[in-house]
Amino acid sequence: MTEHADHDHEHHLPPKSSVKRWLVTTNHKDIGVLYIITSLFFLVAGGILAMMIRAQLWTPGGTLLGGQGYNQAVTSHGLLMVFWFISPFAFGLANYLVPLQIGADDLAFPRLNAMSYWVYLFSGLLFLTSFFLGSSLAGGWTIYQPLNVPAFIPEVNQVGSLATIFALMLFVAAVTMGSVNFLTTFYRMRAEGLRVRDMPLFSVSILLTVWMMLFAFAALLAAVILLSFDHLLGSVWFSTAEGGSLLWAHLFWFFGHPEVYIVFFPALGVMAEVFQTFSGKRIVGRKWFVIAMALVAIQSFVVWMHHMFLTAINLPIKTIFMATTIGISLPFDLMVFALIYTLAKGKIRFKTPFLFSFGALLLFILGGITGVFLGAVVLDYQFRGTYWVVAHFHYVMFGGGTALIGGLYYWYPKMTGKMYDEFLGKVHFAMFFVGFNLLYFPMFVVWETPRRVFDYAAEFTMWHRLATVGAFLFAASFLVMIYNMFKSLHSGEEAPDNPWEYASAGEWAVPSPPPLENYPGVPSYAGGKLSFLTRSEAADGGTVVEQEVAGTEQTAPDGGAIAHAGAAATTPTTDYAEELALEDEHADHASIWPFAISASAFVTFLGLSGISKAYFIWPFVFATGFMVAYFGIEGGRREGFGWIHPVVMALGGAIAAGGAYLLAIDKGGLGAAIDGASVYFWLTTVGAFMGAATLTQLGFEEFNVPEPAIAEQWPFEAVSNVKLGMWMFLGSDVILFGAFIGSYIFMRVGHGWTDWHHDFIPEAHVVLPGLINTYLLLASSFAVVLALVAARQQNRRRLLGYLITTFLLGVGFLINKAVEWEHLFHLHEGAFADGWTFTTNIASSSFYITTGLHGAHVAVGLLITLYLIVRAYNGAYLGEEEADTIEHFGLYWHFVDIVWLFLFPLFYIL
Amino acid sequence: MASTRLYTVIFVTLMAFSTAQALFEFTGILDRAYWFALGVIMVLSTIKATLVAGYFQHLVHEPRSITYLIAGALVGVLALTAGAAYSIL
Numbered sequence: 001m002t003e004h005a006d007h008d009h010e011h012h013l014p015p016k017s018s019v020k021r022w023l024v025t026t027n028h029k030d031i032g033v034l035y036i037i038t039s040l041f042f043l044v045a046g047g048i049l050a051m052m053i054r055a056q057l058w059t060p061g062g063t064l065l066g067g068q069g070y071n072q073a074v075t076s077h078g079l080l081m082v083f084w085f086i087s088p089f090a091f092g093l094a095n096y097l098v099p100l101q102i103g104a105d106d107l108a109f110p111r112l113n114a115m116s117y118w119v120y121l122f123s124g125l126l127f128l129t130s131f132f133l134g135s136s137l138a139g140g141w142t143i144y145q146p147l148n149v150p151a152f153i154p155e156v157n158q159v160g161s162l163a164t165i166f167a168l169m170l171f172v173a174a175v176t177m178g179s180v181n182f183l184t185t186f187y188r189m190r191a192e193g194l195r196v197r198d199m200p201l202f203s204v205s206i207l208l209t210v211w212m213m214l215f216a217f218a219a220l221l222a223a224v225i226l227l228s229f230d231h232l233l234g235s236v237w238f239s240t241a242e243g244g245s246l247l248w249a250h251l252f253w254f255f256g257h258p259e260v261y262i263v264f265f266p267a268l269g270v271m272a273e274v275f276q277t278f279s280g281k282r283i284v285g286r287k288w289f290v291i292a293m294a295l296v297a298i299q300s301f302v303v304w305m306h307h308m309f310l311t312a313i314n315l316p317i318k319t320i321f322m323a324t325t326i327g328i329s330l331p332f333d334l335m336v337f338a339l340i341y342t343l344a345k346g347k348i349r350f351k352t353p354f355l356f357s358f359g360a361l362l363l364f365i366l367g368g369i370t371g372v373f374l375g376a377v378v379l380d381y382q383f384r385g386t387y388w389v390v391a392h393f394h395y396v397m398f399g400g401g402t403a404l405i406g407g408l409y410y411w412y413p414k415m416t417g418k419m420y421d422e423f424l425g426k427v428h429f430a431m432f433f434v435g436f437n438l439l440y441f442p443m444f445v446v447w448e449t450p451r452r453v454f455d456y457a458a459e460f461t462m463w464h465r466l467a468t469v470g471a472f473l474f475a476a477s478f479l480v481m482i483y484n485m486f487k488s489l490h491s492g493e494e495a496p497d498n499p500w501e502y503a504s505a506g507e508w509a510v511p512s513p514p515p516l517e518n519y520p521g522v523p524s525y526a527g528g529k530l531s532f533l534t535r536s537e538a539a540d541g542g543t544v545v546e547q548e549v550a551g552t553e554q555t556a557p558d559g560g561a562i563a564h565a566g567a568a569a570t571t572p573t574t575d576y577a578e579e580l581a582l583e584d585e586h587a588d589h590a591s592i593w594p595f596a597i598s599a600s601a602f603v604t605f606l607g608l609s610g611i612s613k614a615y616f617i618w619p620f621v622f623a624t625g626f627m628v629a630y631f632g633i634e635g636g637r638r639e640g641f642g643w644i645h646p647v648v649m650a651l652g653g654a655i656a657a658g659g660a661y662l663l664a665i666d667k668g669g670l671g672a673a674i675d676g677a678s679v680y681f682w683l684t685t686v687g688a689f690m691g692a693a694t695l696t697q698l699g700f701e702e703f704n705v706p707e708p709a710i711a712e713q714w715p716f717e718a719v720s721n722v723k724l725g726m727w728m729f730l731g732s733d734v735i736l737f738g739a740f741i742g743s744y745i746f747m748r749v750g751h752g753w754t755d756w757h758h759d760f761i762p763e764a765h766v767v768l769p770g771l772i773n774t775y776l777l778l779a780s781s782f783a784v785v786l787a788l789v790a791a792r793q794q795n796r797r798r799l800l801g802y803l804i805t806t807f808l809l810g811v812g813f814l815i816n817k818a819v820e821w822e823h824l825f826h827l828h829e830g831a832f833a834d835g836w837t838f839t840t841n842i843a844s845s846s847f848y849i850t851t852g853l854h855g856a857h858v859a860v861g862l863l864i865t866l867y868l869i870v871r872a873y874n875g876a877y878l879g880e881e882e883a884d885t886i887e888h889f890g891l892y893w894h895f896v897d898i899v900w901l902f903l904f905p906l907f908y909i910l
Numbered sequence: 911m912a913s914t915r916l917y918t919v920i921f922v923t924l925m926a927f928s929t930a931q932a933l934f935e936f937t938g939i940l941d942r943a944y945w946f947a948l949g950v951i952m953v954l955s956t957i958k959a960t961l962v963a964g965y966f967q968h969l970v971h972e973p974r975s976i977t978y979l980i981a982g983a984l985v986g987v988l989a990l991t992a993g994a995a996y997s998i999l
Binding site for chain 1: 914917918921924925928929931932934935936940944948951952954955958959962963966967968972973974975976979980982983984986987988989990991993994995996997998999
């Protein structure tokens with residue numbers, strides 16, 4: 001314990017008994033624990049809502065909750081359980097275990113990992129806050145439209161509803177950060193000799209899950225961003241009668257169906273691991289099991305319309321999606337049979353983790369079979385909107401949750417160093433399994449009960465009462481689990497490194513709980529088994545590489561030969577020893593800024609939930625001015641003052657002052673502007689200022705994360721972690737902007753492609769402003785390329801010059817856009833006598849929102865450019881490696897350019 | 911990294927293609943042959959985007975796996991757009 005504490009101290013981390021430790025930690029194991037505890041908190045929140053629902057259903061037309069209260073309870077229960085409980089619970093386990101299983105000392109970006117957690121936590125807090133802002137969202141967890149646009153939400157409930165939507169948006173941001181981080185870690189930080197296909201099955205399942213998350217959640221982000229603008233600015237994406245409702249369904253379910261597997265895959269990984277351990281058998285058909293999972297991950301993106309069989313989509317597409325849906329069940333059949341056959345061949349030990357995993361398999365089989373009914377068009381016509389659907393997806397989703405709880409028991413000894421109480425674990429399982437089936441099976445029996453409605457036929461009452469009794473038994477089982485966890489933490493037996501016979505994944509080769517650095521050396525699988533390599537001086541003055549193979553020790557002279565025994569020796573021995581020495585450097589593991597930035601986001605979005613359209617932009621203008629000025633202050637203070645710093649400070653001051661001037665003009669004086677500002681305006685402003693300050697601090701913070709010198713990195717060997725992370729992020733952004741553009745194309749096809757221009761767009765909307773902006777953006781991209789060349793040539797003057805040119809061209813782009821918008825807003829022609837604004841029609845909404853979000857990307861890019869300018873002034877980024885930062889920024893800036901290359905013809909020419 | 915001369919040639923090409931796209935509107939071709947013009951304009955945008963990605967973002971010099979990553983995202987979003995648009999035809 002003392003040794004651990006010393007290690008922690010070396011990494012600038014307070015002890016675990018200190019609250020501060022948990023606020024500043026960026027260590028993957030700490031964050032895994034935080035995820036698990038937080039997700040269980042949201043399980044309790046969602047569970048209480050479920051109890052209220054079941055209490056209301058004790059009698060048909062129950063009155064415990066009012067109508068709006070019941071709708072809120074149903075909606076919030078669904079959202080909390082799907083988003084804030086199940087996946088984060090799985091990712092708590094993944095955070096803790098994936099680096100241990102693949103031989104990494106942490107995730108690729110520890111601070112980003114912390115940020116991901118804190119944004120997740122604050123998004124959940126924003127969700128819960130929405131209950132105190134009039135009403136949380138009440139239109140169902142699928143947020144169908146137009147039911148959830150302002151026109152169909154009572155005035156008093158609109159702030160809370162928008163807060164819920166923002167909570168979802170923040171959650172997706174957290175998920176995207178996590179996906180990028182995990183993918184980079186999987187592909188860049190696997191131990192030597194560990195191929196992707198050979199990773200433990202839990203890690204394989206998480207890898208496929210994060211791929212799906214990266215793409216699927218981007219579509220959800222696009223949907224909630226568009227919805228938030230319908231609320232904030234009155235755009236008509238989802239309220240227009242011409243396909244708004246269908247557009248939402250397409251975007252939501254393009255995300256929503258992969259989400260089912262995003263939730264379930266980690267559970268599948270847990271089942272595979274637990275079955276292997278407690279049957280003593282390697283999973284049958286391992287290769288095909290992995291291929292089947294990969295197939296499902298790909299197929300999951302081509303089944304989404306089976307959720308839309310009762311909408312106006314045409315019959316041929318329904319038939320196609322029925323076929324793809326039936327098709328996706330086939331790989332699942334293979335996986336289920338592999339799991340069953342593994343048990344049949346093995347000698348089973350009925351420990352608690354196994355019971356939960358086996359229970360999960362049974363529940364999933366029932367959930368899966370009943371889901372195939374819904375994939376058939378004709379049956380779906382009958383079952384859609386009934387309790388059949390409710391029962392089916394609870395069997396699937398909480399079937400997955402069941403395995404994850406098994407996973408918690410399985411890895412509890414590893415995480416805590418204590419054994420849980422086996423008897424209490426079995427009591428938990430018995431109550432859980434009986435409660436679960438008592439709760440959900442009656443729903444199949446009385447499937448004609450209408451979903452989301454608290455009235456039902458009187459003859460169903462007995463079955464619903466059974467379900468309610470089951471629900472309370474089910475809930476009570478968790479009290480047993482929580483008691484068990486707490487009791488065992490304080491008085492449980494000490495857990496050995498590996499308490500489970502036949503458990504073989506990497507995490508079991510280290511102490512329980514593992515030390516901060518995870519491994520006693522550099523992990524390697526090159527010899528076919530996990531071993532740990534360390535470099536030290538030999539008695540004769542030479543170099544030796546010590547190789548410790550799980551449980552035994554060998555020492556070999558000068559390393560390479562034995563370390564590579566049985567594998568292709570691709571690295572010369574001397575280099576290998578040198579690289580090994582580099583591994584002594586460890587990441588700095590403490591930063592408060594991820595927490596602080598996330599708190600800022602909470603305050604900002606809380607404010608935005610109630611801000612008026614007239615004040616929406618101003619907090620960000622002022623905060624931008626502040627942030628720019630702060631760049632100058634911090635840059636000069638930390639790296640030495642020069643002429644650039646007062647210039648940047650003055651620029652920041654000018655932005656803020658200019659904003660105040662324009663606001664005063666708009667509102668008839670500064671006093672009137674202040675008088676007219678609501679508390680939400682001030683909240684947004686405070687949050688935006690906090691965000692500006694904390695992001696700047698993060699940017700200037702020293703935080704070195706050395707990349708592993710010896711690692712398996714197929715198929716991304718030749719790129720750095722940061723560059724790969726950037727490309728992963730851009731992959732997600734391709735879906736985000738693609739979804740915006742796809743939404744525009746969908747709505748235009750729906751209206752009639754060639755009629756669109758004539759019916760919706762004023763004559764004054766011409767090509768020239770778009771062409772000028774194309775020139776400006778292309779020129780700025782070229783300037784960034786030249787900046788990179790200058791940085792690599794170590795030419796500071798040119799680097800500064802090209803960065804400043806990029807900045808000025810980008811500013812020109814935004815000014816040109818502002819002038820164009822101002823002109824269009826105030827048109828007085830023909831059908832657009834009141835101007836062409838956000839609210840005029842779907843063409844104006846799509847034009848302003850899509851190009852506006854692109855403009856926001858430009859604005860963010862300009863802030864980064866200013867930051868780079870301030871640092872480049874003092875000599876940063878010069879040299880081959882140092883210039884990488886400019887290249888990474890360039891990847892983002894050129895992407896913004898590419899997006900515009902499609903927006904220009906679509907919104908200005910065609 | 912490619913040479914500054916190559917970057918300059920690409921930049922000039924991008925500017926020229928952008929001007930050509932606008933000319934379809936300015937010369938009235940768009941009104942006379944809308945679908946032909948739409949096809950050419952979108953092909954030009956695709957070539958421009960490929961040039962920026964290939965050379966300004968250095969995709970041609972990166973491992974192919976990065977191209978596949980971005981291509982995968984593109985295929986996904988094209989599937990969404992095409993599937994959704996077809997569903998209402």
